[in-house]
Amino acid sequence: MQVRPIISTLRRHKTAATLIVLEIALTCAIVCNAVFLIGDRAARIARPSGTAEDELGYITLTGIGTKADATALTAQDLAALRAIPGVRQVSSVNMVPFGNSSWNSGISLVKDDPNGVNVAQYMGRDLLETFGTRILAGRGFQPNEYLDFEAAQQGKFDHPSVIVSHALAERLFQGDEAVGKQIYFGDKPAIVVGVMANLMRPNEFGEPEHAFYSVLLPVEIPYTEGGGYLVRADPAQLDTILADAESTLNRIDPARIILHRRTLHDIRREYYAKDRAMAYLLVGVTLALLLITALGIVGLASFWVQQRTRQIGIRRALGATRGHILRYFQLENFILATAGIALGMALAYGLNLLLMAKYAVPRLPGEFLPIGALLLWILGQIAVLGPAIRASTIAPAIATRTV
Amino acid sequence: MLHMKNVSKVYRTEMVETRALHGMDLDVDAGEFVAVTGPSGSGKTTFLNIAGLLEELSGGTYQLDGVDVQRLDDRARSKLRNEKIGFVFQSFNLIPDLNLFDNVDVPLRYRGLPRSDRKRRIESALERVGLASRLRHFPAELSGGQQQRVAIARAIAGDPKLLLADEPTGNLDSQMAREVMQLLEELNSQGTVVVIVTHDPEIAARAQRNVHIVDGTATDVERGPTLVRSA
Amino acid sequence: MLGYYLSLARRSLKRNKGLTVLMIVAIAFGVGASMTTLTVLHVLAADPIPAKSHQLYYVQLDPQPLNGYRVGDEPPYQVSRYDAEALVRAQRADRQALMTGGNAAIEPDRTDIKPFFAEGRWTSSEMFAMFDIPFLAGTSWTADDDLHAARVAVISRALAEKLFGSTAAVGRTLHVEGQQLRVIGVIADWVPHPHFYDLNTSRYGKGEQLFVPFSTSRELKLSRSGSMDCWKESGADSTALDSPCVWLQLWVELDSPDKASAYRDFLVSYSEDQLRSGRYQRPPNVRLRDVIGWLELNKVVPPDARLQTWIALGFLLVCLVNTVGLLLTKFVRRSSEIGVRRALGASKRTIFIQLLVEAGMIGLAGALLGLGLAWLGLWGVRHQPAEYAPLAHLDLPMLAATFGLAITSSVLAGLLPAWRGCQASPAIQLKSH
Numbered sequence A: 001m002q003v004r005p006i007i008s009t010l011r012r013h014k015t016a017a018t019l020i021v022l023e024i025a026l027t028c029a030i031v032c033n034a035v036f037l038i039g040d041r042a043a044r045i046a047r048p049s050g051t052a053e054d055e056l057g058y059i060t061l062t063g064i065g066t067k068a069d070a071t072a073l074t075a076q077d078l079a080a081l082r083a084i085p086g087v088r089q090v091s092s093v094n095m096v097p098f099g100n101s102s103w104n105s106g107i108s109l110v111k112d113d114p115n116g117v118n119v120a121q122y123m124g125r126d127l128l129e130t131f132g133t134r135i136l137a138g139r140g141f142q143p144n145e146y147l148d149f150e151a152a153q154q155g156k157f158d159h160p161s162v163i164v165s166h167a168l169a170e171r172l173f174q175g176d177e178a179v180g181k182q183i184y185f186g187d188k189p190a191i192v193v194g195v196m197a198n199l200m201r202p203n204e205f206g207e208p209e210h211a212f213y214s215v216l217l218p219v220e221i222p223y224t225e226g227g228g229y230l231v232r233a234d235p236a237q238l239d240t241i242l243a244d245a246e247s248t249l250n251r252i253d254p255a256r257i258i259l260h261r262r263t264l265h266d267i268r269r270e271y272y273a274k275d276r277a278m279a280y281l282l283v284g285v286t287l288a289l290l291l292i293t294a295l296g297i298v299g300l301a302s303f304w305v306q307q308r309t310r311q312i313g314i315r316r317a318l319g320a321t322r323g324h325i326l327r328y329f330q331l332e333n334f335i336l337a338t339a340g341i342a343l344g345m346a347l348a349y350g351l352n353l354l355l356m357a358k359y360a361v362p363r364l365p366g367e368f369l370p371i372g373a374l375l376l377w378i379l380g381q382i383a384v385l386g387p388a389i390r391a392s393t394i395a396p397a398i399a400t401r402t403v
Numbered sequence B: 001m002l003h004m005k006n007v008s009k010v011y012r013t014e015m016v017e018t019r020a021l022h023g024m025d026l027d028v029d030a031g032e033f034v035a036v037t038g039p040s041g042s043g044k045t046t047f048l049n050i051a052g053l054l055e056e057l058s059g060g061t062y063q064l065d066g067v068d069v070q071r072l073d074d075r076a077r078s079k080l081r082n083e084k085i086g087f088v089f090q091s092f093n094l095i096p097d098l099n100l101f102d103n104v105d106v107p108l109r110y111r112g113l114p115r116s117d118r119k120r121r122i123e124s125a126l127e128r129v130g131l132a133s134r135l136r137h138f139p140a141e142l143s144g145g146q147q148q149r150v151a152i153a154r155a156i157a158g159d160p161k162l163l164l165a166d167e168p169t170g171n172l173d174s175q176m177a178r179e180v181m182q183l184l185e186e187l188n189s190q191g192t193v194v195v196i197v198t199h200d201p202e203i204a205a206r207a208q209r210n211v212h213i214v215d216g217t218a219t220d221v222e223r224g225p226t227l228v229r230s231a
Numbered sequence C: 001m002l003g004y005y006l007s008l009a010r011r012s013l014k015r016n017k018g019l020t021v022l023m024i025v026a027i028a029f030g031v032g033a034s035m036t037t038l039t040v041l042h043v044l045a046a047d048p049i050p051a052k053s054h055q056l057y058y059v060q061l062d063p064q065p066l067n068g069y070r071v072g073d074e075p076p077y078q079v080s081r082y083d084a085e086a087l088v089r090a091q092r093a094d095r096q097a098l099m100t101g102g103n104a105a106i107e108p109d110r111t112d113i114k115p116f117f118a119e120g121r122w123t124s125s126e127m128f129a130m131f132d133i134p135f136l137a138g139t140s141w142t143a144d145d146d147l148h149a150a151r152v153a154v155i156s157r158a159l160a161e162k163l164f165g166s167t168a169a170v171g172r173t174l175h176v177e178g179q180q181l182r183v184i185g186v187i188a189d190w191v192p193h194p195h196f197y198d199l200n201t202s203r204y205g206k207g208e209q210l211f212v213p214f215s216t217s218r219e220l221k222l223s224r225s226g227s228m229d230c231w232k233e234s235g236a237d238s239t240a241l242d243s244p245c246v247w248l249q250l251w252v253e254l255d256s257p258d259k260a261s262a263y264r265d266f267l268v269s270y271s272e273d274q275l276r277s278g279r280y281q282r283p284p285n286v287r288l289r290d291v292i293g294w295l296e297l298n299k300v301v302p303p304d305a306r307l308q309t310w311i312a313l314g315f316l317l318v319c320l321v322n323t324v325g326l327l328l329t330k331f332v333r334r335s336s337e338i339g340v341r342r343a344l345g346a347s348k349r350t351i352f353i354q355l356l357v358e359a360g361m362i363g364l365a366g367a368l369l370g371l372g373l374a375w376l377g378l379w380g381v382r383h384q385p386a387e388y389a390p391l392a393h394l395d396l397p398m399l400a401a402t403f404g405l406a407i408t409s410s411v412l413a414g415l416l417p418a419w420r421g422c423q424a425s426p427a428i429q430l431k432s433h
Helices: A004-012 A014-045 A070-082 A127-131 A149-153 A166-173 A208-212 A235-252 A264-271 A273-307 A309-317 A322-359 A368-392 A396-400 B044-051 B074-084 B100-111 B115-128 B144-156 B174-189 B201-206 C002-015 C017-044 C081-090 C143-148 C157-164 C214-219 C257-277 C291-297 C303-333 C335-343 C348-382 C396-422 C426-431
Strands: A056-063 A087-093 A104-108 A117-123 A135-138 A161-165 A182-185 A188-196 A214-217 A228-233 A256-263 B002-012 B017-028 B033-037 B059-064 B085-088 B162-166 B193-197 B209-214 B217-221 C056-060 C095-107 C116-123 C135-138 C152-156 C173-176 C179-187 C210-213 C223-225 C245-253 C287-290
Touching: A004 A014, A004 A322, A014 A273, A014 A322, A014 A368, A014 C303, A056 A235, A056 A264, A056 C095, A070 A087, A070 A228, A070 A235, A087 A127, A117 A166, A127 A228, A161 A166, A166 A188, A166 A208, A228 A235, A235 A256, A256 A264, A256 C116, A264 A273, A273 A309, A273 A322, A273 A368, A273 C017, A273 C303, A309 A322, A309 A396, A322 A368, A322 C303, B002 B044, B017 B044, B017 B217, B033 B044, B033 B174, B033 B201, B044 B059, B044 B162, B044 B193, B074 B085, B074 B100, B074 C348, B085 B144, B100 B115, B100 B144, B100 C335, B115 B144, B144 B174, B162 B174, B174 B193, B174 B201, C002 C017, C002 C348, C017 C303, C017 C348, C017 C396, C056 C257, C056 C291, C081 C095, C081 C245, C081 C257, C095 C210, C095 C214, C116 C214, C143 C214, C152 C157, C152 C173, C157 C179, C173 C210, C210 C214, C257 C287, C287 C291, C303 C335, C303 C348, C303 C396, C335 C348, C335 C396, C335 C426, C348 C396
Parallel strands: A117 A214, A161 A188, B033 B193, B033 B209, B085 B162, B162 B193, C116 C210, C152 C179
Antiparallel strands: A056 A228, A056 A256, A087 A228, A104 A117, A104 A182, A135 A188, A161 A214, A182 A188, B002 B017, B002 B059, B209 B217, C056 C245, C056 C287, C095 C116, C095 C173, C095 C223, C095 C245, C135 C179, C152 C210, C173 C179
């Protein structure tokens, strides 16, 4: 099949050909970026939190009026919760991953460094066990290392131990051994005793890698400080155990209000709701775009087939087979799609630069371009098939008929 | 009625310049029935396009019913065409989507006539061509001769002073062709100037006056079978 | 003549039903997607207090230590209690109010309702007049009440109805965190979107139900909510008068630009005084932004919403290119008919208008369908977990904008095809058959 006659025909239908090329190009540009953004969001949603998420539930509550005996009440609650059958571990914790409250601090390798790394500080007894977060190097906290929250708040502790996340250790020590090193919270020194798996922080500060900058402090915290009870249990029974836990807490002190009782799984779902909505929107737009473009190709191809009916009849009369006619239209579509894709690649790249500048979108990796190209080639061939088959069935007798 | 003086028409494409008409002089007076003949490529169609204000001339002057047309813009030419000229085409050129009534209505719409006036004219025009009973039919439901009669009805509905016909019988069998010619002669006898471009010596023979176009120039021909060359 | 064009357009659209439906659907999809995202943007970017957005100013000061200071740094987004109280006392603006969000447990007298938590605002007396908050009953507290930490409260209509069964709650007693407050006012529903005066709490939520004098809230140790930043260890009570933390919002009303610039000078001289007294370490670093400036600084419109809008507009562009292509094929296909019409006396202009009318008709149909799709899209948005979701409704301006967008874009899409269509030469068409 010769390409030259096709090109010369297309040149005689410049406007229509240009429009279809432009449409394919725009679709290609948007679809490449959309597919990439979908992947980006999906990867974000799939990030592990560093915890035994399926086994965790979180209950937040608050007392009415000021409670003088918060620490004692917390101990009583913990004991009662631990006694519920099926509960594997319980901690009173100041915050959880994906939660909407967060405790943050700047840490650094030198004292009072204003350019420290912002990290999230988890507090609570037996947190590693309850979260199910693994120690990668060094050790967890000894029972006698824990400090009382009031004391910690007033700065009455020197050189406490701290456990840092793997990502934070990498950031601070660039691959060097972290265990045993000294770091500073402002002007307060602390010693790294262990490195834990990447425990995600409640919210992200700026760059995506900051999501895993977290530390664990050996501080026992009462439930009254904005956090709540973290319950680890058999995932199959988690819901009923959490309901039990709520009624247990109500029994211990009825003058309290349960604010939330949710599994970490639900908290996570809610946290990523906006990302999911964005991803669905992008999927919808991508599908709609592909559909519209396909229909546009069908419309134009049908028109050309109709316009060239007589010409096709003459070709058939002169010996062209049905296959020839079919391939003519398929090749024509391939040429148009290729032109559109070439232009679309450049547009996709430009669009990505624009998005990078305005919306903190990462750079479009090269492999998305061939994906977009392939998608549109296939789309074009599917769309043109109907009109092309119709063209191939035009009877040669058309040629001898006067209109 | 129609005065062409030294009219020329040049077509320019990227590579070639084609002279379709040059130095054509032609006067057609009121009441005439003129047949224009000539070999293929002689400039017959160009003459018709220019006479019908479908194309602009490249040089010379053309007066239609006292109006110098070469100075008019598209709107004025369209208006003049609409009011003074009726067209009958070889391939009828009816609009397939419209029924007979609406087809005949097209030029009247562009003239902006009131509804009752249009209705009267359409019905009377279709009456004159003998198709008054088929107002709601579509062109595809008619025979070729009937379609051409509708086209004539459309051409005369606006009472044009000049009727231009391009091979009006070319697509018709001889019986239908005779009917159409009778109709045109009848219109001419009622005062309409008829200019008909044709290949057919029989048709040309029925006209009062024969004009022969060769190489873009028109000459009047004396009536006589030997002088009519078939192309 | 327009009637004739409309009837021609209708006839032509009916002839190629598939093509017509395709064009209408394409425009409708583009318009629907664009209007959905634009409406969300419209909601997010709305002026929360149009009557006063240029008279209300947000105060920022910089009491942080010198360490880490760079010229041009943005001062903290909130003010310290010391500064807030000092500036309210100074009375240098037309009105001024300090405030923080808070939560308080309320124990109803009625036994059929369990104790519950209410969102509150601990503020000073001028906030109500400053924000034009309408009262259903009673009044705000006075500056004197602020001074003496009076045990009073203003509550929302919803809270009044919940606790007392009616809005006639003035004079009743409220049990808050084990303390008693006297209700002195009930406000009508007043929920600015976004919650401009404190962006640390829910930005598109239902608003506060309980208003208590700030001084009272400190005496009763009511819990605060929102964000707090401290530049050194705060000791036992981070909300104390001298705590090294910023956690309060300070709004002032200044009804002319001159007053605003005078107030800015006042903030600079206040900062200089603090520097001299040793409370401040940094050179004066103040900002005074009106409501709109403050919302922009806080990027109240999330980047995702803008990104979605651009995606939708890109989608609309593709739909339009698609429509241009289809209209072009449709009009060119009709060139023989157009040629005949031209021969019968239609001018180019006439044909051009006729074809544009046809494009416009497609636009109108696209607008109607697009409106339906936008309505559906917004219904979907309202079922999203986003905070602003319940606010996503088409209002009258957006409704008008939908029609404007659909018809403008389809007429624009019709321009090129109509222009090409009316070029159909009458001469050529006569012979081409």
